Every structure is written in C-alpha cells, then in structure tokens.
Amino acid sequence: MELRDSDPTGLHRVLDDVVRLPQAADRLDTRPELWPDEVRVRVERLNLDAASYRQLAAAHAGPDGVVDGAAVRAAVLAIVAERGKMQNPVTGSGGMLVGTVEEVGPASPLGLAVGDRVATLVSLTLTPLVLEDGLAAWDGRGEQVPCEGYAVLFGRSIAARLPDDLPTGLSLAVMDVCGAPALTHRVVAGYERPTVAVVGGAGKSGSLSLAAARAAGAGHTIGVVPHDAEAALLRGAGLADEVVVADARDPIALRDAVAKAGGPADVTIVCVDVPGCEGGAVLATAERGSVVFFSMATSFAAAALGAEGLAADVTMLVGNGYVPGHADHALALLRESPGVRALFESRLH
Incomplete structure (x- = not known):
C-alpha cells in the first residue's frame, strides 16, 4: 500500500x-x-x-x-x-x-x-x-x-x-477519567458558591468531580447514587455534603432527590454509565444553571430536545475528555483526598 x-x-x-x-x-x-x-x-x-x-x-x-x-x-x-x-x-x-x-x-x-x-x-x-x-x-x-x-x-x-x-492500575484508572474533574472545576469556578450535584458521585469520575467542585468553591455538594451500598461508600469518603439515593433514569425521582438535598443544582455533573439520565439531570438543574454530561451513554439528542421540551434555560456541555493540565489536576486530587483514593482503590480490588 x-x-x-x-x-x-x-x-x-x-x-x-x-x-x-x-x-x-x-x-x-x-x-x-x-x-x-x-x-x-x-x-x-x-x-x-x-x-x-x-x-x-x-x-x-x-x-x-x-x-x-x-x-x-x-x-x-x-x-x-x-x-x-x-x-x-x-x-x-x-x-x-x-x-x-x-x-x-x-x-x-x-x-x-x-x-x-x-x-x-x-x-x-x-x-x-x-x-x-x-x-x-x-x-x-x-x-x-x-x-x-x-x-x-x-x-x-x-x-x-x-x-x-x-501503582500503575491506580494511575490508569485516574487518567481514564481525568477530563471530568478538570472541566468540573472550570464550570463550578464560574459561579459564586454554587450548589453542585454529581450524579454517580461514588464512581471514578464522580468522586473526582465532587472533590474538584469543592476545590473550585462550591457552596454545597450533593452526591447522587443508585443504591444504599454506594451511598455508604460515598458517605464514608466524605466528599459530599449530602448523599441521596435515586434512580437517575427516573426524571422525577432525580429532580425530587436533588431538591430535598438542597437543590436545584446550579451545576449538575452526570457521570453515570447508563442511558436515559438526560431528562432528570435537566429537571434537577436551576434556571440559568449548567449540566455537564461525562457519560458515553448519554444521548445528546435526548438531552437537547428534552431541555427544549421542558422550556429549561440551562447550558449543556459535553465533556470531551480534554482540558489542559487535566491529568496533573486529577492526580493531585487523588493525592490530596483520602476519600477519593479510598473509593478508587476499592474499585480496583
């Protein structure tokens, strides 16, 4: 050839x-x-x-x-x-x-x-x-x-x-999702002490995003997880001010859970790897707020058309995995946050 x-x-x-x-x-x-x-x-x-x-x-x-x-x-x-x-x-x-x-x-x-x-x-x-x-x-x-x-x-x-x-496995796991905390930090820093909800907060990208939101000046953080076992892990890590259990595919359940925990959120970060979470993320977000989608399971057509159908004035961002300095930022969060490291290590064993 x-x-x-x-x-x-x-x-x-x-x-x-x-x-x-x-x-x-x-x-x-x-x-x-x-x-x-x-x-x-x-x-x-x-x-x-x-x-x-x-x-x-x-x-x-x-x-x-x-x-x-x-x-x-x-x-x-x-x-x-x-x-x-x-x-x-x-x-x-x-x-x-x-x-x-x-x-x-x-x-x-x-x-x-x-x-x-x-x-x-x-x-x-x-x-x-x-x-x-x-x-x-x-x-x-x-x-x-x-x-x-x-x-x-x-x-x-x-x-x-x-x-x-x-360890190599730990570094790889962090770098695989390092775009999420870097963009979270950038978005959260654009608000004055915002309320931040992270859907999938006990996962790899979710835990780093919660740590990044705090570091960027979030006034209140909410971690959303799918069941009690994940809730126990996230509470033990101490990364969120409130931890709630909700099925992110149920838009009303997600909206209500975030509201009861101090929402609606000024910034909602979606880190779950299942489809069908777009509508709930939009409903959980305040007017003029931002939704950041980091899951490859997201339907961006569903997100855009759903927000339009709900007359939701929110900014929606696609996390593309690259922000300058993202690897060093994520590794620093891991080193500085025992809770983040504990969650990562629990998923590698």
Whole structure:
C-alpha cells in the first residue's frame, strides 16, 4: 500500500474509502512502521471505558447474570482485529492504555523518549492498536485489560508519563477519567458558591468531580447514587455534603432527590454509565444553571430536545475528555483526598 503524507490528526492511517478522521473511521492502518510525527508504544494494559465494558458484559452474560469472560475477551479481540482500534460498535466508545514508548518519529511533537512509561489521554477509538497475545492474561471480567501489543500515537495525540508514586492500575484508572474533574472545576469556578450535584458521585469520575467542585468553591455538594451500598461508600469518603439515593433514569425521582438535598443544582455533573439520565439531570438543574454530561451513554439528542421540551434555560456541555493540565489536576486530587483514593482503590480490588 502506498504511503500517504502524514497528517497530525492521523488521517493518513484511515483506510475507509471516504475522508474521515480516525475516530469516525471504520478501519485504521496498524502497520508498525512510523510516519515521521508518530510514536509507537508497547502496550501493557488497556482500560476499557465503563459504558463499553458494561455493554460487553451485559451482552455476554447468562440467564443467571454471570458474565462469560471468555466471550467478552473474544469480542474485544474481534473488534480490534476488524477495526484496527478498540471501538465498541454499540456504544461507540473505547478507553485508553498504558505502555512504554518503543520508537519515536523524528518529527514527533509529543516530547516523549524511548523508555518512557505513559498513559495515553486520547481514546482507543482513534488509536491504531494491535493485540499480540490473544488477551491470555485477562479473564474478561473487569475494565482493566492486561495485554501485549502495540499502539500508535499521532502528532496531535496526548500522552502523560506515569507518576512514580502511584501503582500503575491506580494511575490508569485516574487518567481514564481525568477530563471530568478538570472541566468540573472550570464550570463550578464560574459561579459564586454554587450548589453542585454529581450524579454517580461514588464512581471514578464522580468522586473526582465532587472533590474538584469543592476545590473550585462550591457552596454545597450533593452526591447522587443508585443504591444504599454506594451511598455508604460515598458517605464514608466524605466528599459530599449530602448523599441521596435515586434512580437517575427516573426524571422525577432525580429532580425530587436533588431538591430535598438542597437543590436545584446550579451545576449538575452526570457521570453515570447508563442511558436515559438526560431528562432528570435537566429537571434537577436551576434556571440559568449548567449540566455537564461525562457519560458515553448519554444521548445528546435526548438531552437537547428534552431541555427544549421542558422550556429549561440551562447550558449543556459535553465533556470531551480534554482540558489542559487535566491529568496533573486529577492526580493531585487523588493525592490530596483520602476519600477519593479510598473509593478508587476499592474499585480496583
């Protein structure tokens, strides 16, 4: 195949017959040879995003609800082999990876060197990826996937060197959701001591978002969780002023729960990985407030049309996973907040 001219977006790796960016492409070129501005990473672990893994697990669970790990593993292998990247065809989402830089193109602008251990801060949905071990070390029953293979980063990709003071799995889990607390901080700081509700507050992105909201000057924080066990975890972490249990898919239940806890919220952060939470988030938010959607399960059409149908004057933002300095910000929150770290570590064991 004739080599195309390199493009910092990775356009030269797209194998589709029409012009598409790598994230939207059906197939990517995974050859190990690099264009001048690329970097190749020897991969040691993937972190599938929560919405993607939940869908795969549900699709391959028996009548008793037990996940068939071998079937999940086979599904991931098939996706990567067919598409040259990890992009769940149902959710459209992927995740991120950890590995060691093994070659750097002479024109790469990323500032990486051979031997650097890095986490990629761009989605697997646009990252050329080859798995070489059949995922033999993964049981298919968790989001973190030990593996052997390689991936390619483009000129406009983002990667962060792994910190020396944190375990690899913990660093990967934090960096997977580091866009959420960074954008939460930015939005909350734009209000005067706002009330902030985080839907999915005991999860990874939710707990970091609660910590970020406090650091940005929130006057009152509300953590919304789906059941009592999660409520106990979040209360123990001490990250929210009020913790409430509500099904985020029930718009009236979510609205009323937030109201009783001190709402409506000036800022609502949606971090749950299930569909159908758009209407409740809008109803839980005060007029002229903001709703930030960080879940890949969100239907943005439902959010926009739902807000219009409710005559809700709210600003809705899509968390795109990137804010300058987001990795360092999230890692600092983890180090400074024992509650955040405890929640993360409980989900890694």
